Amino acid sequence: MKHRAIKRRNVVIGIGAAAGAAAVGGIALNAGAATASTTANGDSDLVFDPDAYTKLTTTVTDTEGTEHAVTYHFWKAITYVSKPVDATYQSLIVSAPVEIDGTAVDASNAPILLANSIGGYMPSSVADATGVGGGAMGGGGAPGGAPTGSAAPSASTSATSTSNANQNTNATGGATSSNQLLALAAGYVVIEPGARGRTLKNSAGEYYGTAPAAIVDLKAAVRYIKANKGRIPGNVERIVSAGTSAGGALSSLLGASGDSPLYDKLLEEIGAADASDAVFAVGAWCPITDLEHADGAYEWNWGTNALSTGKQVDQTVSKDLQSQFAEYQAKLRLRGLKGSGFGTLTARNYDEYLLKQYMEPSATTYLAALSDSDRETYLAKNTFITWDGEKAGFTWDGFLTHVGARKKTVPAFDAFDLSAGENNLFGAGTTQNRHFTAYGAKNDTTGIGSRRVASDIPEKLNLMNPMYHLVEKVNGKRSKHWWIRLGTNDTDTSHVISANLAARAENLGDEVNHLYYWDQGHGANTDPGDFITWIAKVTGYKKARTK
Numbered sequence: 001m002k003h004r005a006i007k008r009r010n011v012v013i014g015i016g017a018a019a020g021a022a023a024v025g026g027i028a029l030n031a032g033a034a035t036a037s038t039t040a041n042g043d044s045d046l047v048f049d050p051d052a053y054t055k056l057t058t059t060v061t062d063t064e065g066t067e068h069a070v071t072y073h074f075w076k077a078i079t080y081v082s083k084p085v086d087a088t089y090q091s092l093i094v095s096a097p098v099e100i101d102g103t104a105v106d107a108s109n110a111p112i113l114l115a116n117s118i119g120g121y122m123p124s125s126v127a128d129a130t131g132v133g134g135g136a137m138g139g140g141g142a143p144g145g146a147p148t149g150s151a152a153p154s155a156s157t158s159a160t161s162t163s164n165a166n167q168n169t170n171a172t173g174g175a176t177s178s179n180q181l182l183a184l185a186a187g188y189v190v191i192e193p194g195a196r197g198r199t200l201k202n203s204a205g206e207y208y209g210t211a212p213a214a215i216v217d218l219k220a221a222v223r224y225i226k227a228n229k230g231r232i233p234g235n236v237e238r239i240v241s242a243g244t245s246a247g248g249a250l251s252s253l254l255g256a257s258g259d260s261p262l263y264d265k266l267l268e269e270i271g272a273a274d275a276s277d278a279v280f281a282v283g284a285w286c287p288i289t290d291l292e293h294a295d296g297a298y299e300w301n302w303g304t305n306a307l308s309t310g311k312q313v314d315q316t317v318s319k320d321l322q323s324q325f326a327e328y329q330a331k332l333r334l335r336g337l338k339g340s341g342f343g344t345l346t347a348r349n350y351d352e353y354l355l356k357q358y359m360e361p362s363a364t365t366y367l368a369a370l371s372d373s374d375r376e377t378y379l380a381k382n383t384f385i386t387w388d389g390e391k392a393g394f395t396w397d398g399f400l401t402h403v404g405a406r407k408k409t410v411p412a413f414d415a416f417d418l419s420a421g422e423n424n425l426f427g428a429g430t431t432q433n434r435h436f437t438a439y440g441a442k443n444d445t446t447g448i449g450s451r452r453v454a455s456d457i458p459e460k461l462n463l464m465n466p467m468y469h470l471v472e473k474v475n476g477k478r479s480k481h482w483w484i485r486l487g488t489n490d491t492d493t494s495h496v497i498s499a500n501l502a503a504r505a506e507n508l509g510d511e512v513n514h515l516y517y518w519d520q521g522h523g524a525n526t527d528p529g530d531f532i533t534w535i536a537k538v539t540g541y542k543k544a545r546t547k
Helices: 174-185 213-227 246-256 261-269 291-302 315-332 350-369 372-381 396-403 421-425 438-442 457-464 466-472 495-507 528-539
Strands: 006-015 054-061 067-079 091-100 103-106 112-115 160-165 189-193 239-244 281-285 481-487 511-517
Touching: 054 174, 067 174, 091 174, 112 174, 112 213, 174 189, 174 528, 189 213, 213 239, 213 246, 213 261, 239 246, 239 528, 246 281, 246 466, 246 481, 261 457, 281 528, 291 315, 291 421, 291 457, 291 495, 315 438, 315 495, 350 372, 350 396, 350 495, 350 511, 457 466, 466 495, 481 495, 481 528, 495 511
Parallel strands: 112 189, 112 239, 239 281, 281 481, 481 511
Antiparallel strands: 006 054, 006 160, 054 067, 067 091, 091 103, 091 189
């Protein structure tokens, strides 16, 4: 069921204590960060200044159509590492509510929604953000200095801005912007980190945002937050990560890999705070992840679907990749979610599992919410669905035909001609694109370099894949709460990718809330209000405390 749009209007109504921006050795520091102060872990140049905020007001219209007036403190872009490669991206913004509908609130112990705006593994920046929901994808370029707007607000600051946050958007991370607004209106603290991305290139032609830069940056942001416990608003032990598409993949990875020592050296290189990078819970929408197995999973799911041109992809390649998926799925030894009635999930029974666990319940929820006349019209147009008055039913083939054209060619992620965005993600040095699977490298059509993957690729794959931390090296410091969503019509990835993630997390004993949105595509978020309620439930947070 679609909810109403969530709107916000920002107006500066006051100013927090201001301080000048500082820089040491050419490194931009948080505006107002006193070098004489230190965090709980002794990082003198990574101190959050609780007084360097701007006071803003926002009107948030919730999913029921009710408007809420929210006053909040907003901290402009703060560099979260002491040795940034590019502070334009390695910065975060903070929004903390202080008054909701005329009642003063205390968010000092509220959950923290850590919402990234990463899409396509591209760079994301909050440098120019002027209020909550201000994260945006950025372009390439040479590393810069202090992010624009990083200085504390001056006494003469005055601005007005308007924007809308819709539930259904594209894959740039905007799908979760409604989460930020609703979280703020619920009394939560919202922190939005920027991160380097795959297209960034310096003046020497070297790519400095390829794997694993983005996850290293997000971990550094978490470390900054936790190192400033008692100074930064919110409960730093109740951080809930959220993201869409590649941002959803990174959110999952952040949750799965908490405190993994594999990242320590990389974090040290950029001057991350000496603190934990584990997060409490994960929100992931249509995660583009498990990249080394994504081609096989995609062909298992969409191999028989034609492209939008009506042309079929190379079925020989498709079948090769489907066979690889079958072998991988067998090795995982995953069990279906509790109550599903499914034991080990294999390439042979996964279609039935997806139907019974996700697709038919999703269609049932959708149809039940329609008026009788609208339901009758929908069923007349979609005769592959049977409806007994209470439950929807259909076949896997019927479902595939209903979805229609696949979005990606074959292979979908490690393209033979190195044209996929994921090929760029694994670029290195001055090499823009590289293969990251043996099959992709073996069948390379570019004639560039070796037909084998580079020696550094296996380690980078481990650093980028949440399944590695959940299956190969089970991480005890992982998040134990998972909110995972995907549209049934999303052909940007395979449905088994998020289903595998959900199954493995639950098999490990974690709490999992996973469902598919009927007839929705990539980036859908049709139940943001439920996500906000779920955060309160899993974190044990009752309501915003009054001062």
